[in-house]
Amino acid sequence: MSQKYTGDKMNSSQSIKKWISCSLVLFLLTGSLKAVTREELIKRVDKQQEEIDQLKEELSLMDSSESDDILKSIDIHGFISQGYLKSWNNNFIADSVDGSFEYNEIGINFSTNLDDNLRAGLQLFSRDYGDIGNNDIEIDWAYIDYRMEDWLGFRAGKIKQPKGLYNETRDIDLLRTSVFLPSSLYDESLRDLFISIQGVGAYGNIPLDEWGDISYQYQYGSNDFEEDGGSARNFEDSGAYDVEDLDADYIYVQHIVWNTPIEGLRFVGTITKIQDFRGTGSTLPGGMIQGVPLSGTPPLGFGLPDGSPFFIELTNVTNYVGAVEWSHGNLVLMAEYTEARARLNVNDIVIPGVIDLSNSLFHVAGWYAGGSYRFNEFFEMGAYYSNAFNPDDKDNLDTETVSLAARFDITENWIFKVEGQWRQGKHGMFALDNPDGFKEDTFLLVFKTTVSF
């Protein structure tokens, strides 16, 4: 009993000791907890979170190889447009008098940032524009871009050519209100001449403090021209010969944008030089130049039997563009002027005292002014007046265009447009599409829908 009692006594004494120890530990623990401030706890949590993030990052690196990461970082975007053309009096690019769906554009691009300064990408493009394009797939642009500093970067590959306000984006219907850009500046039949350059370029943005900033681009290279492209079709439009090869020695572009300190106001200047743009091929049966038969014996013809080698060459082509755009809230106003000069040589044709086609002046000019207004997220309207002319011979190539367009943004990625045009003159249209000759006026109605992603 005594042992038991002693034992109980000892047990109770041990219990008391345990309670005291526990209480002391709890007391100390509570005290130490109270000593930690809320800020310190947040810091600890943040530190642990940072460690977790770092571990996650390391884990993701272990899970995927470098090539997997590049593949994951490739951005893919694209657009698909389909138009319907209906015209009265003259065919505009396709058999539009009867109504035509031969007007579409499809593009898909892939691009990735290889590091903070290096970027690469390419865009595949296909279009049907009457007899031009026929949905052949071409590389629209494909280049590497090294941005050394914000004021100096370099590009190499196939690069989009800047010209005026909208040349780089002329195929991207979703970026504008109208379906067609004014043909006095953006002649769709000459798209392949001005759309891209295969070579090298430098670019950058230079801050001018209170004077705004200047963006510039310089490009040097050449280009590939398709035999069924717009430029070839322009050369062939006389019906005198068939183009089998088309090339240019070099193309040089200088493009400057001054973003003025006035909000939304910018001025743009572009100089494009093309050296020896030459189309070679062979004469066609019944072909005539300025009403003189190619196959006829001189002086009644040029003495070129059917199938003879033939060329047309534009040397020292210089194209200038000056433009201004003012964007204020939902209103955008713009105006552009262009002038192009070159020496034209048609197959070295010279009949002394009768005709000299070996060195004539090729001179065209054009301007337009227009604007657009976005009424709400769904609806936008735009209009422009455009005039293309030959400064030396106003009667020969004087085309006026008045356009009125409406754009409906059905969703963020799906738009629908309708545009009406009245055109007086034949600029931007082909004689080949109008074999019975041109009528003075053309009325054109275009519907177009575009989806982008």
Add this chain to the structure above:
Amino acid sequence: MSKNKIIRWILLSCMLIQLPYALANESKTVVIAHAENKAEKFSKDEIKKIFLGKRTKWDDDRKIIFVTLSTGPIHKEFLKTYVGKTPAQYNKYWKKQIFTGKGKPPKSFKTEKQLLDYVSKTKGALGYISRKTLSNKSNKIQIIKIEQ
């Protein structure tokens, strides 16, 4: 009433009239950045350049990862005040960059909370939120002062 009292009343009235305008003029938007980025202030023009992809680096040469809201009044106000564009014009600007290969649009977030979260966790990040949301800011965020 003495002449002084009348002047005091006029001044007070003027101040009270001006108060709502002053409050209305104060931007509801604040520009925020990850706390470790080496910048405490930018000019309005610099902010514009950053959000148009024309300025790409912080002063310490680290890449600026600028992020936007995808929609809403704060997004609209920020673009109008600092970039001089409407949301539709801003989208068009970035679509132009995409389809000419010149750039990649910024990451965008549906909510301010998501944006705040991203900026607080991403070194080099820069974005904007409303002053109201800013009250939840963590110590991983710094407010960028904008000089006019």
